[in-house]
Amino acid sequence: MSTPLRVMLIDDEPIVGKRLGPVLEKMGCQTETFVEPAVALNRLAEQEFDVVVTDIRMEEVDGIGVLERVKALSPRTKVIMITGYATLEVAHEALAKGAFDFIAKPFEPRDMRQAVAKAAEALGLQMPEAAALMVEEILLTEESGLPE
Amino acid sequence: MAIVIISSEIKNVRRDLAQSVAAKLGAQCISREQLVEQATQAGIPVGKLEVAVFKQSTPRERLARLKYRYLAFVTAALCDLASQHRDLVYHGRAGNLLLPRISHVIRVRLLADEERQLQQTMTSLNLEMEKAKDYQRRLQEDVARWVHFMHGTDPNDLRGYDLVLNLAHLKMESAAAAIFSMAQLPDFQTTPASTQALGDLCLAARARDLLGRDERTGDIDLGVSAQDGRLTVTYMPQQAEKAPAIKALLASLQGAREVVCTMALTNLLWVSESFDPDSSSFAHVTDLAQRWGAAVELMRLAPQTADEEGVCLASAEDLTAAGPCLPKEMDLTGGIQDDVVTQPAGADGGLASTAERLISLGLFGGGRVLVGGGEEVVVAIKSAPHYSLVVVGDVFVSKSPAVRTRLSRELVAYVSERVTLPVMSKEDLQAKVVFGAKQFARLALYTAPVAAIFLAVFTFQEPIQGFLGSPGSLGMKVLAAAAVAGFVPLVAYLYGNSAGLLFKWLRFE
Numbered sequence: 006m007s008t009p010l011r012v013m014l015i016d017d018e019p020i021v022g023k024r025l026g027p028v029l030e031k032m033g034c035q036t037e038t039f040v041e042p043a044v045a046l047n048r049l050a051e052q053e054f055d056v057v058v059t060d061i062r063m064e065e066v067d068g069i070g071v072l073e074r075v076k077a078l079s080p081r082t083k084v085i086m087i088t089g090y091a092t093l094e095v096a097h098e099a100l101a102k103g104a105f106d107f108i109a110k111p112f113e114p115r116d117m118r119q120a121v122a123k124a125a126e127a128l129g130l131q132m133p134e135a136a137a138l139m140v141e142e143i144l145l146t147e148e149s150g151l152p153e
Numbered sequence: 154m155a156i157v158i159i160s161s162e163i164k165n166v167r168r169d170l171a172q173s174v175a176a177k178l179g180a181q182c183i184s185r186e187q188l189v190e191q192a193t194q195a196g197i198p199v200g201k202l203e204v205a206v207f208k209q210s211t212p213r214e215r216l217a218r219l220k221y222r223y224l225a226f227v228t229a230a231l232c233d234l235a236s237q238h239r240d241l242v243y244h245g246r247a248g249n250l251l252l253p254r255i256s257h258v259i260r261v262r263l264l265a266d267e268e269r270q271l272q273q274t275m276t277s278l279n280l281e282m283e284k285a286k287d288y289q290r291r292l293q294e295d296v297a298r299w300v301h302f303m304h305g306t307d308p309n310d311l312r313g314y315d316l317v318l319n320l321a322h323l324k325m326e327s328a329a330a331a332i333f334s335m336a337q338l339p340d341f342q343t344t345p346a347s348t349q350a351l352g353d354l355c356l357a358a359r360a361r362d363l364l365g366r367d368e369r370t371g372d373i374d375l376g377v378s379a380q381d382g383r384l385t386v387t388y389m390p391q392q393a394e395k396a397p398a399i400k401a402l403l404a405s406l407q408g409a410r411e412v413v414c415t416m417a418l419t420n421l422l423w424v425s426e427s428f429d430p431d432s433s434s435f436a437h438v439t440d441l442a443q444r445w446g447a448a449v450e451l452m453r454l455a456p457q458t459a460d461e462e463g464v465c466l467a468s469a470e471d472l473t474a475a476g477p478c479l480p481k482e483m484d485l486t487g488g489i490q491d492d493v494v495t496q497p498a499g500a501d502g503g504l505a506s507t508a509e510r511l512i513s514l515g516l517f518g519g520g521r522v523l524v525g526g527g528e529e530v531v532v533a534i535k536s537a538p539h540y541s542l543v544v545v546g547d548v549f550v551s552k553s554p555a556v557r558t559r560l561s562r563e564l565v566a567y568v569s570e571r572v573t574l575p576v577m578s579k580e581d582l583q584a585k586v587v588f589g590a591k592q593f594a595r596l597a598l599y600t601a602p603v604a605a606i607f608l609a610v611f612t613f614q615e616p617i618q619g620f621l622g623s624p625g626s627l628g629m630k631v632l633a634a635a636a637v638a639g640f641v642p643l644v645a646y647l648y649g650n651s652a653g654l655l656f657k658w659l660r661f662e
Contacts, residue, residue, distance in 0.1 A: 016487070018487045020486065020487035020489075021487035021488070021489060023487075024486060024487055024489040025489055028489075073279075087488075088200060089193060089198070089200060089488050090189075090190070090193055090199075090200060091199075091200025091201075091203050091204050092186075092189065092200070092203050093203050093206070093207075093292060093295050093296060093299060094164065094292065096203065096204060096207070097288055097291055097292045097295070098278055098288070100291075101278065101280055101284050101285075101287065101288040101291075102278070102280070107204065107208070108204075109198065109200030109201050109203065109204040110198070110200065110487075110488025110489075111198055111486065111488040111489065111490050112488065112489065112490065113489075113490045114489060114490075117489075
């Protein structure tokens with residue numbers, strides 16, 4: 006059995022953790038959710054995560070700050086940025102600073118699943134549950150009647 | 154009243170210049186970033202439009218609607234500010250394209266000193282030189298893509314500007330002074346015509362914004378225009394049930410002298426296995442639709458496999474569902490929506506991209522996928538009796554050219570025999586709408602003998618009357634009758650073709 010993907014989820018809106026947490030758990034991820042970026046950064050100093058999903062616009066420390074800190078602590082960790090206020094400038098700044106992916110809100114859970122699965126693949130980790138979900142999605146799409 | 158729009162991708166440089174110009178003019182200063190923030194708070198997911206240029210995750214027809222909502226919001230917001238303040242300075246990416254055809258708007262293109270800009274990027278973003286260069290290059294490329302996606306033009310097309318300032322050769326104060334001086338020129342003062350044009354632009358933008366915000370009308374494609382304070386909103390026949398909501402909403406709109414709500418006169422049904430918005434068929438169909446005031450409904454005829462019956466897979470509503478994306482919804486979900494099953498990119502035979510282009514032209518009348526052949530097409534047409542023409546495009550594309558041509562003709566014939574409206578192939582449509590060199594040659598060929606005959610008849614009236622009316626022998630009378638019998642149909646044929654081609658050239662139907 007493969008080691009579960011360790012995912013840290015940071016968003017100062019609790020609803021995001023409540024909705025995304027189960028999505029990631031269902032993929033087979035071991036998820037820790039934080040609403041305070043400062044607390045999350047302390048946790049990062051104790052524990053390495055494979056993937057960090059972080060909102061950009063937050064009160065104490067913004068997502069770009071989290072990204073810089075994560076990359077300083079653990080360069081291999083993949084950081085996925087999410088924001089309801091995406092701009093090309095912010096997206097390119099995040100990508101230039103080493104973000105793995107950038108997702109604009111509102112988004113569907115599938116977008117996050119795909120991003121996390123890609124991150125796992127880039128890390129050389131296997132996610133059988135994620136693969137099963139992807140197959141399920143493909144089957145659902147085909148069942149919806151799409152011609153081949 | 155001066156409206157100055159400063160366009161640049163470099164936020165800090167344009168902000169500094171805009172603030173300097175606003176101080177000189179005593180004007181209100183507003184940035185694109187402020188309007189984007191307001192739009193996002195109003196429930197328009199502007200970030201989706203931004204990210205779409207480097208990451209295609211939102212269906213294209215949904216993006217097309219978002220784009221028009223965003224542009225209407227920004228235009229309406231600028232109009233509100235312009236009406237509240239005597240002078241206005243706006244700065245942002247591609248700002249020059251926001252208030253088109255308003256003569257008293259000064260459009261400035263600002264070019265930053267590249268070397269200084271690189272240093273600033275390195276400092277402000279804490280990036281090494283190579284990464285900073287890469288950041289700038291990628292950002293510029295994506296901004297160009299964004300401008301093309303949003304406005305269909307190149308941000309570096311200098312025809313869209315009144316003034317270009319290069320800060321590599323000019324100090325900020327000098328640049329501000331140049332813009333201030335330009336604002337004093339008579340060419341950029343308001344005139345009754347430019348005030349009216351701005352008023353119409355604002356009225357249409359406010360109406361579109363108002364309709365886009367409402368749940369009842371936020372997800373439908375509407376044509377909105379204003380002329381001399383008269384607002385016209387055109388909706389598609391299948392959206393007729395939304396008409397009362399449109400009227401009710403616009404009743405509260407200030408500034409409209411009159412509000413006219415009209416339904417698109419008719420629908421053209423375009424049946425095809427694959428669609429291409431860059432094809433000549435698309436141009437011909439939309440040309441005809443614009444001339445007729447019609448909407449274009451797309452029907453993708455997907456090939457039938459052995460185990461499939463003629464079933465409708467996706468309704469027009471499925472394809473058009475965009476959702477008004479209200480802020481309330483975002484609050485409740487934190488921006489995490491529920492999964493929706495969508496088609497993988499490229500699997501729709503160009504349906505989505507064609508729908509997007511039709512939306513941008515205000516001609517989209519819906520779209521659906523139909524599996525089957527002629528029988529299913531006939532059933533679909535009979536179930537929606539608002540069509541006035543059916544155009545059969547590229548069908549049976551997997552077959553060889555000869556077989557494809559035969560089967561297409563058979564499909565046109567099969568449908569024509571079973572419905573009461575005209576059905577034509579794309580080739581027939583081309584012959585109907587295109588007027589090129591060949592048609593000009595034909596017009597000349599038919600018109601020249603007609604003109605010669607008219608000239609001869611009116612020049613030689615006496616001999617002709619003598620020939621036709623002289624009391625001669627029986628043989629002469631028979632000859633005259635035979636001449637008339639042969640001559641009149643010939644003239645009618647030549648004249649009919651000449652007049653038909655002339656009307657077609659003049660686009661008169």
